[in-house]
Amino acid sequence: MVIAQIGVVDDPLTHTAATRRATRLSEEVFMQMSPLSCRPMALRSALKRGRAREAFSHAAREEATSGDVLAEVRGLRPNRKGLERVAARLRRRPGVVRVALLRGGGIVLVLRGLREVRQAVGAEALFDEAAVVYSRVTVMPERRQLRFGLVRAGFCQHAVERLVERSAVPVDRPLLPILDQEAVALFAALLAGKGFDDRGDGFVPALQPGVWAGGWDQSAMEEDWGPVAMDGRVPFFSIRTFLGAAEMRPTVWARWSGAVGLVAR
Secondary structure, three states: OEEEEOOOOOOOOOOOHHHHHHHHHHHHHHHHHOOOOOOHHHHHHHHHHHHHHHHHHHHHHOOOOHHHHHHHHOOOOOOHHHHHHHHHHHHOOOOEEEEEEOOOOOEEEEEEEEEEEEEEEOOEEEEEEEEEEEEEEEEEEOOOOEEEEEEEEEEEHHHHHHHHHHOOOOOOOOOHHHHHHHHHHHHHHHHOOOOEEEOOEEEEEOOOOOEEEEEEEEEOOOHHHHHHHHHHOEEEEEEEEEEOHHHOOHHHHHHHHHHOOOOOO
16 A cells, blocks of 8 residues: 655545446446537536546556566676667566666656555545555666665556546547557656656646646555565655646746747746
């Protein structure tokens, strides 16, 4: 189980079983009866929960098994052919979103899984929720050991719904591959220093025009990671929502537009 410590919770969605059934029914009726001239925002608002649920179900079916991944990399050696063979095997595994070779002779992976995340402030637990959690893992072979680096990011269902509602992602295609691309880009943006803070909240430019909003926490790793888990506390970027340009505060918009090159510096 992943334990994330957060300072601010953005309107978590809570629904009864009856509400969920009514929502699914209304989405199905909307898809069957809506005219083609329906406004895109209204269409996205009606479909957002269904598309997000499908992505979460897809993630649950195709999770990366960290134990199997670790077994693959334990025999890693700093030679090009050996690295390429391991990379090719890893790419065929479910839930392995990205595999790339590092210049120094190592390998970087992005793994995906569906996890229950406990949101808390200090020692006080607020609520548990499912999240699509991505782990960026770097593995560097050294003389007699492997050196690991870990960082994680989690997308709650609310954030995925807002992506559907507030961006131009296709609503007639599987959403999980799009989320995979966003996760890889998010890690790249964080490593490049493109994330920024505003009034205590963290923001990272997204591939879609907009930003992911959340904050840095820590997470506990699954037991099969063993000593790789850095004493069980790994940096974890908790993504609470997606903001398009129309939803940003002016100060956030200014930082985002500068980061993505919309405003000349």
